Amino acid sequence: MKEFELIRRFFQQPGSRRKDVELGIGDDAAIINVPANKQLVVTTDTLVEGIHFFADMDPRALGHRAVAVNLSDIAAMGAEPAWISIALTLPSVDEQWMRAFSASIFEICEYYNVEVVGGDTTQGPMSITISAKGLVPQNKALRRSGAKPGDWIYVTGTLGDAAAAIDAINNRKTLPMKYQAFIKNRFEYPTPRVAVAQGLREVATSAIDISDGLLADLGHILERSNVGAVVNVDALPFSDALVGSSELEQRIAFALAGGDDYELLFTVPEDKRGALDVTMAHYGIKLTCIGQILGQSGKIDLKHKGEPYVFAGKGYQHFSEQ
Numbered sequence: 001m002k003e004f005e006l007i008r009r010f011f012q013q014p015g016s017r018r019k020d021v022e023l024g025i026g027d028d029a030a031i032i033n034v035p036a037n038k039q040l041v042v043t044t045d046t047l048v049e050g051i052h053f054f055a056d057m058d059p060r061a062l063g064h065r066a067v068a069v070n071l072s073d074i075a076a077m078g079a080e081p082a083w084i085s086i087a088l089t090l091p092s093v094d095e096q097w098m099r100a101f102s103a104s105i106f107e108i109c110e111y112y113n114v115e116v117v118g119g120d121t122t123q124g125p126m127s128i129t130i131s132a133k134g135l136v137p138q139n140k141a142l143r144r145s146g147a148k149p150g151d152w153i154y155v156t157g158t159l160g161d162a163a164a165a166i167d168a169i170n171n172r173k174t175l176p177m178k179y180q181a182f183i184k185n186r187f188e189y190p191t192p193r194v195a196v197a198q199g200l201r202e203v204a205t206s207a208i209d210i211s212d213g214l215l216a217d218l219g220h221i222l223e224r225s226n227v228g229a230v231v232n233v234d235a236l237p238f239s240d241a242l243v244g245s246s247e248l249e250q251r252i253a254f255a256l257a258g259g260d261d262y263e264l265l266f267t268v269p270e271d272k273r274g275a276l277d278v279t280m281a282h283y284g285i286k287l288t289c290i291g292q293i294l295g296q297s298g299k300i301d302l303k304h305k306g307e308p309y310v311f312a313g314k315g316y317q318h319f320s321e322q
Contacts, residue, residue: 011086011102011116018082018115030117032083038135043073049126054169059097061188062128063104069211070132071112071192072262076209078142078201079134081112081194086119087129112194142200142207142266147225151205151267151293154276156193156285158239159214160251161186163258179241186239190262196283200266203276207266213257215300215311217265228296233304233311237288256302256311267293 011025022031034040047066049055067084074081086105109116114132165187167173168180175183193209200207206225208217214231222229236255246254255261268276280287294301302309 011105011119017110018113021083021115021117024115024117025119030083030085032117032133035135037138039138039141041074041077041079041134041136041141042131043070044129044131045070045073046127046129055126057188059101060104063101064108064189066128066130067105067108067114067132068190068192069262070130071108071114071194072190072209072211074132074134075192075194075197076142076207076264077134077136078140078197078204078207079136080198081114081132081134081192083115083117083133084109085117085131087122087131088119089122089124089127091124091126112192137201140201142197142204144206144208144221144224146205147221147227147267147293148205148269149227149293149295151269152273152289153218153229153231153265153267153291153293154287154289155210155214155237155263155265156196156287157191157261157263158237158242158286159210159261159263160236160242160246160254160258161239162190162260162262163213163254164242164246166258166260167254173246175245179245182239182241183245187260190260192262193264193285196280196285197264199279199283200264200276203268203272203279204266205269207264210261210263210265211259213255213259214261214265215256216259218300219298221265221267222298222300225293226297228294228299228301229291230294230301230303231291233302233309235288235290237286237290252309253311 020033020035022033024030047053053062053065070084071081161183164173165183168175197207206221208221210217218229233252236252238251242251302311
């Protein structure tokens with residue numbers, strides 16, 4: 001199957017679902033009408049076989065995950081996702097695989113009101129690059145650079161499940177049968193916290209999504225905000241499945257350095273904590289305060305029941321010598 005036939009069969013849908021898309025797939029580039037008083041938020045993420053996903057990963061899970069991790073970046077900025085473009089490199093064309101992969105992409109896009117507006121296909125080692133674009137009200141975007149000493153540190157949802165799933169897939173960990181599906185699902189089908197993030201625009205001082213592990217991603221906020229932090233590891237939120245399948249030390253390690261959670265990590269000043277509770281009550285998402293921002297730039301102090309907690313892990317980093 002040639003390139004344009006592949007695009008036509010699996011990625012081109014008749015008509016436009018979003019009114020702001022003037023011209024989608026089918027020309028040299030898309031034409032999009034950006035509303036007045038909105039800013040455009042753009043992110044690009046590449047998934048490489050053997051690095052970000054396993055060669056035998058279900059194509060439906062892979063399609064969902066490829067889109068979700070990009071929408072999570074858009075969400076972390078407090079923006080509403082709107083459009084994506086896809087660059088897909090394949091060693092060969094498996095029509096059954098492509099049908100499942102593209103169907104999953106359109107399924108998650110429909111759920112979040114996102115339109116596929118373009119992309120590219122090439123032949124070579126398997127990789128998926130998605131560029132996602134979103135909209136945020138003028139000067140309302142959440143950034144990494146706004147945290148201040150005294151702010152409280154929060155996370156959404158639970159942490160560590162995806163890292164446990166990766167260990168299980170790599171035969172480094174055995175999961176009890178009753179928890180296997182839940183934990184695997186947390187890795188393969190992450191949930192971008194789009195609605196929650198938009199609710200944080202008026203209360204959060206900084207935000208990031210947790211992709212490389214809590215320590216690494218909190219470190220990005222500290223670096224950009226020129227502050228430090230204390231994190232109470234006994235406050236880290238874990239799912240019942242993780243509690244039932246891992247000892248405490250391992251759960252803490254998964255949360256601090258495992259990555260792939262795609263939950264939100266954000267900071268809130270003391271005088272906005274009440275507003276946070278009121279705002280978040282509408283979303284039904286668990287929020288947990290795990291620590292506080294300090295004045296000492298770049299330093300993260302880990303505490304367990306008030307005592308120093310020693311942990312050597314740092315989280316995932318590309319091109320690391322580790």
